[in-house]
Amino acid sequence: MTLNEFLHMGGYAFYVWSSYGLAMIVLLLNVILPLRQRKKLLNDIARTARRARRNTT
Amino acid sequence: MTSDSLLRAFTLLLKRDLTLAMRHRAEMINPLLFFVLVTSLFPLGIGADPKLLQAVGPGVIWVAALLAALLSLEGIFRSDFEDGTLEQFLLSSHPVSVLVLAKILAHWLITGLPLLVISPLLGVLLGLPGDAIIILLVTLALGTPVLSLIGAVGVALTVGLRKGGMILSLLVLPLYVPLLIFAASAVDTAAAGLPVTAHLSLISALLVLSLSLSPLATAAALRISLS
């Protein structure tokens, strides 16, 4: 099938592509969010540790 | 710990809860009023066409019963939680699941039974035929204990929380769905004059299942909430 036919999806383009698009968004979100959360956590923990050390010295 | 003392503990707890409830008789009316009120709202909301009301009647009454049960469930452990009695239950030598069963039974007698008694009136309000009203009574008789039993697990999980009430609905309502489906369908089928043995068997099965499992789950949940 040609690229046009592929994108057109026999007239169902809106339905097919919105489904696949939504799936892509959900899957990417569930990868990006934990990555960001991990960085945030590590930064947070490091900051708390530094502050604790400063307070005791 | 003999089985004799366990039976005594059970009956004592049951009597205690019933006595306490009798002292606050006004509070017992609330779920009942809610039940009647919600059911009455439907004709106002969707129109008073008798055929329509008869078609939605069973479902409406059962949904109202669900919500009324949910509303009344919150109180089942609250006062005991607040004055420390609940911890005493957990520390006692009796199996917690039996004590829990006593409390659930008391709760059902106080809140479920009144719903049962007033339901024929609501059936008449919505124009249900006589056969259907009888089956309505039967489904409520079998089903309201299930509501108390399943609900108790949810309450036990949320008893220590500040906004427990909101979460309780979210936790418990999905679990009520099978009962709702079978019960409303039973009354519908009875209104059409057909036999409902299958429906009633299924509801009885739910009752037996929740009767055996729910006290255990509730006891476990109480232990966790109070840890």
Place this chain on the structure above:
Amino acid sequence: MFRMFKDFFHKMASPRYFYDISGNMIPWLAAGCLALFLAGLYYGLVKAPPDYQQGDSYRIMFIHVPAAWMSMFIYVVMATAGAIGLIWHIKLAEVMAISSATIGAWFTFLALVTGSIWGKPMWGTWWVWDARLTSELILLFLYLGVIALYNAIDDKRTAARAVAILALVGVVNIPIIHYSVEWWNTLHQGPTVTKLDKPSIHLSMLIPLLLMALAFKLYYAFVVLMRARCEVLERERHTGWVRELAEKK
């Protein structure tokens, strides 16, 4: 040989070891997942022919069905992990349980929305009370209940144990709910054949379906590990190894 497995499981129970091992596993799982996805997308969107009745819209099935399968699979995993954590007090089991909850909820949401989108050209409306969609909806509520309860309890350990009970109650109810909703649906829908059924599926459509299903499984595997690592860091934040790790970055 048996000793090796025993040692492996004993070590896995230690959060620190788990954190390291999972960190190594994630890239491999992700790579495998990506490969399977690309293969599945190619076979599903390009190679598989249009359906005789539904045209090209049936291709939504390659997202909808694996997502629905995952939504149920993950719930069972969550309940099992919860039970293990409850019975044997293994911290990691608790972590896996709560890490699975959010992912499972997203898959359920995806299954619901793609099912609805698929239904529009087929049935003409955005929502039908089809037995399976209705069951998925209730499953979503079960997931949201787990997440809400976990977030409402301050102490993580208590929260994990409470959620384990809830998940177990839910897992017992899921077959009952499915059966009751299906029964309800046949009463009210009449003889309409649901187009989401695939009584006999052609090989050219089965292959992308299975590829996508496997891709989703690997996806769940590496994403749950990512979330679990975050959960582990949060729980172990006061230990030496976590602090060292944080300050190294």
